[in-house]
Amino acid sequence: MFDTHCKRQIEKLLEPAGISVNGSNAWDIRVHDNRLFRRMLAYGNLGFGEAYMDGWWDCDAIDELFFRILHNRVNQKINTFGRLTRSIAGHIFNLQIPSRAFTVGERHYDTGNDFFAIMLDPGMHYSCAYWNNCSNLEEAQENKLRLIFDKLMMQPGMNVLDIGCGWGGAARYAAKHYDVNVTGITVSGKQADFARAFCSDQPVSIKLCDYRQIQEKYDRIYSIGMFEHVGYKNYRRYFEVIDRCLSAEGLCLLHTIGGNEPSTCTDPWISKYIFPNSMIPSASQITKAYEGKFVLEDWHVFAYDYYLTLKTWHENILQNRHRLSVSYSDRFFRMWKYYLLSCAGAFRARLLQIWQILLSPNGIKGRYRIPR
Numbered sequence: 001m002f003d004t005h006c007k008r009q010i011e012k013l014l015e016p017a018g019i020s021v022n023g024s025n026a027w028d029i030r031v032h033d034n035r036l037f038r039r040m041l042a043y044g045n046l047g048f049g050e051a052y053m054d055g056w057w058d059c060d061a062i063d064e065l066f067f068r069i070l071h072n073r074v075n076q077k078i079n080t081f082g083r084l085t086r087s088i089a090g091h092i093f094n095l096q097i098p099s100r101a102f103t104v105g106e107r108h109y110d111t112g113n114d115f116f117a118i119m120l121d122p123g124m125h126y127s128c129a130y131w132n133n134c135s136n137l138e139e140a141q142e143n144k145l146r147l148i149f150d151k152l153m154m155q156p157g158m159n160v161l162d163i164g165c166g167w168g169g170a171a172r173y174a175a176k177h178y179d180v181n182v183t184g185i186t187v188s189g190k191q192a193d194f195a196r197a198f199c200s201d202q203p204v205s206i207k208l209c210d211y212r213q214i215q216e217k218y219d220r221i222y223s224i225g226m227f228e229h230v231g232y233k234n235y236r237r238y239f240e241v242i243d244r245c246l247s248a249e250g251l252c253l254l255h256t257i258g259g260n261e262p263s264t265c266t267d268p269w270i271s272k273y274i275f276p277n278s279m280i281p282s283a284s285q286i287t288k289a290y291e292g293k294f295v296l297e298d299w300h301v302f303a304y305d306y307y308l309t310l311k312t313w314h315e316n317i318l319q320n321r322h323r324l325s326v327s328y329s330d331r332f333f334r335m336w337k338y339y340l341l342s343c344a345g346a347f348r349a350r351l352l353q354i355w356q357i358l359l360s361p362n363g364i365k366g367r368y369r370i371p372r
Contacts, residue, residue: 006037017072019065026061027068033057045075049269049342053334062338063311066345113194115328116167118320119313123169124198127225127255128306128354132372137312140305145173148222150371151298151358152251154178158219161185161245163211164226168195168204175202183216185209211241219250227256231279232264235289243293243361251360252294257306258283258353274339286357294359298370303353310344 011021020028031037033056039047051057059065069075120126121138129140130147148170154160156179162171165184168191175182181203186192192208199206211226221242230238242252259280265271266278287296314337317324321333346352358370 003034003037006041007034010037010040013074013077014069017068017074019068027059027064029065030058031056044268045342046268046272049273049335049338052338053273053331055334062341063307063344063348066342067348068345070346070349070351112327113167113190115324118324119316123173124167124194125169125224126166128257128302129309129312130302131305131308137309137316140309141169142173145170147371148224148253148255148356149174149178151356152220152222152253153368154180154220156180159183159217161214161216161218161221163214163221163223164229165191165195165206166225167191168199168206170222170224171195171204171206172199172202175199175204180220181205183207183218185211185214212237214241214245216245217247218245219247220252221246221250222253222255224255225257227254228278228280229275230281231277232262232281232285235281235285239290239293242359246361248361251297251358251364254286254355254357254359256281256286256355256357258286258355260351260353270339273335280352283355290359294361295363296357297360297364297368298356298358300356300358300370300372301353302356303347303350306347306352306354307344310340310347314340314344 007021014020014029018025018027022028022030033051033054036048036051036056039051039056043050116124116126121129121141123138123141123145125141125144128144129137130144131140132143134140134143154174158178158180160171160174160180160182162174162182162184165171165186166188168184171182171184174180182199183205184195184199185207186195187208187210189208192206195204195206227238246252257280259282262282262285263280266275266280271278283299290296317333317336317340343352347354
């Protein structure tokens with residue numbers, strides 16, 4: 001009887017979004033265990049995601065399901081105690097202190113280079129591609145790199161810092177095509193090992209360290225998909241590090257996911273299973289953190305491109321899953337499907353944004369047209 005009551009509540013919540021339980025549309029939820037409804041009401045997205053991992057429900061178009069949920073703000077009608085307590089913890093504790101900096105590397109980026117090689121493009125770029133006039137992922141990722149490095153006006157011989165270098169794809173591309181010397185830093189041991197081998201034929205140095213340890217000066221600094229791990233209590237410190245390490249005539253580019261409102265915590269399912277200690281910054285949190293240190297040169301928004309990127313990553317996994325099934329469980333694949341497609345829906349609904357923010361210490365001298 002209780003499960004039936006919970007089901008009616010969920011059906012009422014989903015109805016304005018055009019979502020049905022056991023309906024015929026691709027975005028409808030097919031329920032295999034009626035305990036799902038009380039789990040959703042008690043734990044929100046944490047319960048919903050865990051129930052999917054456990055095989056309690058299925059959906060043919062999870063990205064469309066989440067687009068409808070988020071576009072119609074269904075998620076705001078389920079407030080859970082777990083979300084509240086995490087928000088309080090985010091206010092009280094600094095979850096991204098240096099001693100915890102390597103947690104996300106160990107829990108996420110060290111998942112397995114074989115897995116990421118299947119999911120990503122040949123350059124191993126694990127961030128939003130730029131799909132302007134591109135027909136495939138490899139082209140779109142290289143297009144993103146050219147966009148970044150052209151915005152930074154890189155010149156041969158420059159010393160460049162890549163904060164959160166991942167598997168070294170961006171550092172290798174910059175060194176090879178722009179004739180610069182790159183230092184890349186990461187908190188993942190497996191990424192560092194891969195990046196050193198991947199970049200061995202280029203003037204690229206890879207360090208396993210936290211960004212707060214960097215002391216050297218650089219002509220250009222960029223960060224692609226790393227700022228989401230900094231945490232709002234450390235945003236100012238992050239830009240102080242950039243200020244300390246960037247030359248007076250230098251440029252800095254921040255490529256990051258963004259949110260529409262200030263946040264002190266992240267989604268509980270994402271935090272538990274995908275990116276521990278992560279946090280999505282808002283525009284006001286970023287501007288407050290760099291004000292007095294930098295001049296804003298450009299703020300570029302292209303959120304829909306991440307929807308296309310996430311969908312492509314998921315398709316890559318689907319097409320090549322047979323090459324990985326021995327090492328990874330069915331629950332693991334369900335977790336990644338939920339992660340990639342729920343986030344795709346969030347970008348399409350514009351709950352999540354993608355930003356490229358170009359900053360200078362003293363303002364660019366003369367006329368400068370920002371590449372698009």
